[in-house]
Amino acid sequence: MSQSKIVVEAAERNKEPILKVLEDVIPEKFGAGSPSLSALEISSGSGQHVVYFAEKFKNIMWQPSDIDEKYIESIKGFIADENLENVKSPLVIDITKPISEWPVAFTENCLDLIININMVHITPWSCTEGLFVTAGKLLKPNGIMITYGPYAIHGEITPESNVSFNASLKKENEAWGLRDVDDLEKEAKKNGMTFDAMFNMPANNKILVWLKSEEKELA
Template identity: 35%
Template sequence: MEDINPDNRLNFPATKRNRDFIGEVLSNYISPNSLFLEIASGSGEHGVFFQKKFPSIVWQTSDPELVHRKSINSWIKHEGLYSKMPEPLDLDVEMRPWPITKQLRSLIKGVVCINMIHISPWTCTKALFEESKYYLDQNNFLMLYGPFLQEKVQTSEGNLIFDQSLKLQNPLWGLRSIKNVNDIAFENGFKLDSVIDMPANNLSVIYRLK
């Protein structure tokens, strides 16, 4: 068991700003008595919030960074959810196959990825779809949340500045085009279910297997 010192809890300000809105979208897709896999869970603040919001489900967090997994465990302990939430998986989308047991695989009803694809190389987005398809069926979903570029929709000045700042940090980062993401999704047997406008020029994008 990784360190669960409460002092390991990280605080990502964006989480408190967007968790209620993301939760409202999820409420239309989440089924009771199911398990949902979150990719790149970061601090773990989203995970414990959704676990408390949807008490009939199990929210399985994951992250490749040890400092994040320590934070997730500390948040789980802080919120008194250790009897409900499993420990985060050490999961890097590009390290395949993912560390998903047969038992866990049989329980997954959805994959959720919040604010990852613009702060990771494009190869991570490809890996996300390529691997997720093995854990889902037509009744399940893959949800992406974050800022995107859209055809025929003017990108906000704030998102353009954000995109530039990301590319200065790492030339492999940056806002992704919905069209390009859709192309990867379609190549892997997914169809676009819905694109939902969110506050602060973000989107929730839902895919299902064909």
């Protein structure tokens, strides 16, 4: 195993449940046996997710990214060990920065899929705002963004373990915490997207699917 690789236990546990949802959602949205697709993962972390998904979805070209150099090196290690040809070298992306300041040029409406796992509750709200701005600009019409993590629903956090988790996050950093789906939906609408589906996941997490409108309405 590459020395640069970081193995995160939570990622190891949740990669298969997330994959099962992707195996339902991606063919539904893009067609079974769909032609080549392009995907960007924002905040890839260790890289365990992207190589696992890439192995299962050979028709998707995956672009991992992170802001932390140690994770960039870990992603490179996972890619090298798995010898996958459909995963690009990871990019250092600060999601709060304009796309024009990213290290590689992206054109509008260039992506079919964006994936973001376990980021929005452990980053400031500006990261969530940047995530939806990015999705609104880079996704093709009818493209999708998939977010995963714990959420509040209509002002309520359940079960009690998530209430405690939210309190511990805010104690560590006041800018962190479980985001309410209603607030996320407002950000989606600002950026020409709609809340499309929700899946209940293990450990009181959820997958949310966000759909890029066919025609983006300017705010």
